[in-house]
Amino acid sequence: MAEAEGGKMSGSKRTIAKVAVPVVAAVTVGAVAYAGNLASTSPMHDSTSSASAADSAHASRAEVGDPGNPATWRLPIEAYLPAKADTRLIAATRDSLIDECMKAAGYDQWTPAPDLPEIGGKTLTDWRYGIHDAGLAAKRGYHPDAAEQRAYDEAQEAGAVDESGADDTTLKGCVAQADGKAPSAQPDALAQQISDDSYLESMNTPSVVDAFAKWSSCMKARGYSYAKPMDAGDDSRFSDPYNVTDEEIATAKADVSCRSTYNVEKVWFDAEVALQQTAIAKNQAALDEARKTIKSAVAKAKSVNAVQ
Template sequence: MSSSSDDAIKQCMADAGFPDWKPAPDLPTVGGATLTDWRYGIHDLTRAKRSGYHPDPEQQAAYEAALASDESMNADQDTLRGCASQTDGTGASVRQSPLVSQISGSSYQQSTETAAAKKVFALWSACMKAKGYIYREPLDASDHFSTGSDQISEAEKQTAVADVECRDQYHVEKTWFEAEAAIQQKAIAGHLDDLKRQKAAIKSAVAKARSQEAVR
């Protein structure tokens, strides 16, 4: 939610008899620090040694503390929904282009089917097998430990370390990224006019939001 929307809802809630209402706090990052972390899986050996595939414990603690401090729902829910509905549209809505989201989603799936990705995945799989782990593709290893448990086992740490070592040996992220980038570049070229129109709409929304902030 934008700060302008937060301010509008806060004023509405105050007018409705909830002067102490506060918007939800910004939550700290948990897990990957870059898009590559989230998109292609773990590649930080230090993190793997410390917490396996789990988020860094300090990051997780900070996230949970921020979540616990969220008082935004401590108010009459009908009133809050009414204020949110009332202020919806008073601030500019700035979201990612639908076409960008579509290209991003489809390119990821297509990239896993490219010859380059399949080759490097096979090399990674053979490397993992030599270390005693049987997985077909890189994300299979992390998925194996995605059970919802907060406990970080030694087996998970050891698997994650082997995973990163095999990734580094065969440059998995670089190969995967380059394969996907080529797919995205082709898609961008094929939808250039639509992307330009959506970019202009987003720039207009940003300008509108900034002008609204300036008069507050």
């Protein structure tokens, strides 16, 4: 994004640090943290200061698209987090504003850092509970698609080089101008905390503990000794995305099979849903304000685009 201000200065060239769109929760799978898990792109429900309790309850419902694909599920807290599409809209608008400002300041060659390609999980629930795609597991074990990995690595290595010679003060001034016209939509701290806490707390609920135990027994019967599903993905032997061994693939295939047998992801998801709904109810007013802030940021970005 254009708002990256760090980097090394070298003569008139500066390498701009790449900043991906804000993440909701990075879930570690196979010792690799994936940052594609933004809130889903489902339409955001309206929220006003006079919103009814029924409207708030509707906004925080859980949704299950394809029962067999966790990537299509939606946790209640996502109603209060920036949707991926909205985040990209705002980021692109801010890039455009900063670009115009930098050119007006005399830096025609100024270049914003590009977005990083998506890798791994594409939604908040995709890979949140571990791997779930049997086909991908049979090819890549606990790692993302090989083409995704290459594209991500190449983008990271290429970086974005600013040859305009612009100084940090000018850039910060342009960022401040963008803030006034199209403020960024960072995840609300409370909503993020609820998302993080529910993930951790859910692993201690009786239903999830039982599902983990069944999964562990299933894996043991196949020759693998892990107490919890995430233990398999976090096995240090499977940390290298460039050397996916036969052992890793065999383990991942057994993992997905045992998960499916005992419906581990859905049990885990349901436990999180219950925890989040309780937390949301306790913090409804503050979360409604967070949702209004996101809507306001989106509206301002759209307004800027309409003028341009």
